[in-house]
Amino acid sequence: MAIMKADKLGVSVAKGPSLMTGAVPKKDWPDVEAIFKPGNYAYPAKKEMMEYHSQKTFPNHPGLFGEPRDWDPEADDWKLPENWKEIILNGIKERLDKFRSLKIFMDCCVRCGACADKCHFFLGTGDPKNMPVLRAELLRSVYRNDFTLGGKILGKIAGGREMTFGVLKEWFMYFYQCTECRRCSVFCPYGIDTAEITMMGRELLHLVGVNINWIMEPAANSNRTGNHMGLQPHTFKDNIIYLCDDIEEITGIKIEPTFNRKGAEVLFITPSADVFAEPGIYTAMGYLLLFHHIGLDYTWSTYASEGGNFGLFTNNEMMKKLNGKMYAEAKRLGVKWILGGECGHMWRVVHQYMDTMNGPADFLEVPTSPITGTRFDNAASTKMVHISEFTADLIKHGKLKLDPKRNDHRIATYHDSCNPARAMGLIEEPRYVLQNVVNNFHEMPENTIRESTFCCGSGTGLNTDEIMELRMRSGLPRANAVKHVRDKHAVNMLSCVCAIDRATLTSLMNYWNPDVEVCGVSELVGNALVMEGEKERETGLRFEPLAGMEG
Amino acid sequence: MLLQELLIENKGEILEAWVDQVLATYPEDGARIFKKEKDQFANPVGYAVKNSLWEVYTLLFEKNETAKIVAALEQMVQIRAVQTFAPSEAVSMAYTLKRVVKSVCHKEKVADLEGWQAFEEKADILAYTMFDLYAVSRERLYQTRIAEIKSGNHITTDGGCPSKLMDKNIAPKAELKTINV
Secondary structure (H helix, E strand, C coil): CCCCCHHHHHHHHHHCCCCCCCCCCCCCHHHCCCCCCCCCCCCCCCHHHHHHHHHHHCCCCCCCCCCCCCCCCCCCCCCCCCCHHHHHHHHHHHHHHHCHHHHHHHHHCCCCCCCCCCCHHHHHHCCHHHCHHHHHHHHHHHHHHHHCHHHHHHHHHHCCCCCCHHHHHHHHHHCCCCCCCCHHHHHCCCCCCHHHHHHHHHHHHHHCCCCCHHHHHHHHHHHHHCCCCCCCHHHHHHHHHHHHHHHHHHHCCCCCCCECCCCCCEEEECCCHHHHCCCHHHHHHHHHHHHHHHCCCEEECCCCCCCCCHHHHCCHHHHHHHHHHHHHHHHHHCCCEEEECCCCHHHHHHHHHHHHHHCCCCCCCCCECCCCCCECHHHCCCCEEEHHHHHHHHHHCCCCCECHHHHCCCCEEECCCHHHHHHHCCCHHHHHHHHHHCCCECCCCHHHCHHHCCCCCCCCCCCCHHHHHHHHHHCHHHHHHHHHHHHHHCCCEEEECCHHHHHHHHHHHHHHCCCCEEEEHHHHHHHHECCCCCCCCCECCCCCECCCCCC | CCHHHHHHHCHHHHHHHHHHHHHCCCCHHHHHHHHHCCCCCCCHHHHHHHHHHHHHHHHCCCCCCHHHHHHHHHHHHHHHCCCCCCHHHHCCHHHHHHHHHHHHHHHHCCCCHHHHHHHHHHHHHHHHHHHHHHHHHHHHHHHHHHHHHHCCCCHHHHCCCHHHHCCCCCHHHHHHHHHCC
């Protein structure tokens, strides 16, 4: 690389292509090429993974994922099928007919710009193609060119763009720089759900075999063993038993949960990360303590052993298939209703799609808490209740014995996980729970929480380490708000109700605010619960000393 | 007029030009919004750049300011260390300041060699500090990546089935694959 004089550097940057994305500010956006470099893209799916999906996940749906192959995003040849353009255009046509929302979203945007500065990817990068309006325009321009009269006649003048390899590259870059968090939708006067545009973009890319491994491998694991982690039944069970051993060491209470038990009243489903990965396992210990505390008649399932659904980030066929096990297992076990753990996108799938895709669950009852008698009419159609709703109801009825002082070593704040907050309106329940289990709690600024919450920056299957830099900049708006309460109130614990958050916010904090830890709300519940017959607690669920027990 | 007087009297003009030129390192459409939005949570990049540069400018006239300079620059450099800049661009702000001040000197016809030497020394301290902060940020980024790999998160894709990891013959192989990521 030529050595430039210092005073020319700024100019060269402003006029030359950015080294990572190729974003050139002085050109019109359609003329800016997407350039793939190490660190700005997630690795493509392994060939054997796609062979697995073709042969095992969808043996009767040829073409859903293109031809399995090894390919390199940095290469000029992506080994696409010869008729890839035709496949994409047919795919758009099929989806315009099938999904009315897509047709509306393609037509009704007036480019008012209300969404432009609301995306965490845009705020962290300044890249105009990360403005939701422009990201959608990547697809909309092709729609205009080939599916509207104006575009067919006037082409570029009407905002149309021909589908080219360059456009396909842009799609792969920017539809994987959107976490489908839907913050932009909150500000759109027309209610355009940009997440659905990204979903369609990714579906179309799959048709020609353009995909990422971090999504396709967990999806394959999920299809094979029931969960993303690929845990087989005995391992899933063993891990929970290990957690029970830890609980016994900390509290003196022996918990013996049941698995795949027919006739249980409630089936409990949570992300497999809660069973296997830190810090999710502490959240799972919280669940175990809570259920033991109230004597809930429930069972775990080693088949429906995953709440998350990477199908949501793939295509609607995959989402439906991976979700199917929830109702299937509930029916097989003969439970009355389903209780769901702390997960983010699981709740978008459950709340907005499950009933349509795999319902009606008429073999289940409208969930009623056996402890308080509360009937959860909000879950009358899905028959599935969120753990925070369930816990808040228990607290409201005085059914839990809590000692919030046991969380006095924590100064907490709460991150509204995108999907529970914006896709199912779960906003007050976790806060009510937190008010009752921690003494030190501080909210982040209003425009960064509740419906306006900022994404962790790594959702929708982007939580892979090869794009760590990208994740750190897209997570900046969230980290920036955490920094504020850390500096002002000495906050040291970021609580949330999402398994991906628990993993990714941990990395985000490691970079931006290293002294802030991350936990699930149920972990703090578990710490505070006073169990009958317990020994004096000296540590929290992480074996960390409680306040006053440090010595 | 002495350079120091010029720096104080033209503070507003210099800072505006400095902030503008630093924000011009972002794509034009992005920079426009970064300049306009005042809320620090709705505009973390624009706010950090403006805040850092304003704070550090006042420190140019103070003594024993090293810790304060670090505190003032930290967030801005940490942000630029994970954005799509070459390292030299990411920490080019001190040179941008020299350029801005030179241009104001030229306009106001100020020729104060001693003053310039003192100012340049300060500007160089900013440059060195930003270089150090950049290196620390990159180091922290890699540590973050390593910590995540060690946390078991990668098992979702790189470890094969965790049940199989219990087989000691397979575990070392899985570990090697991780290092190659």
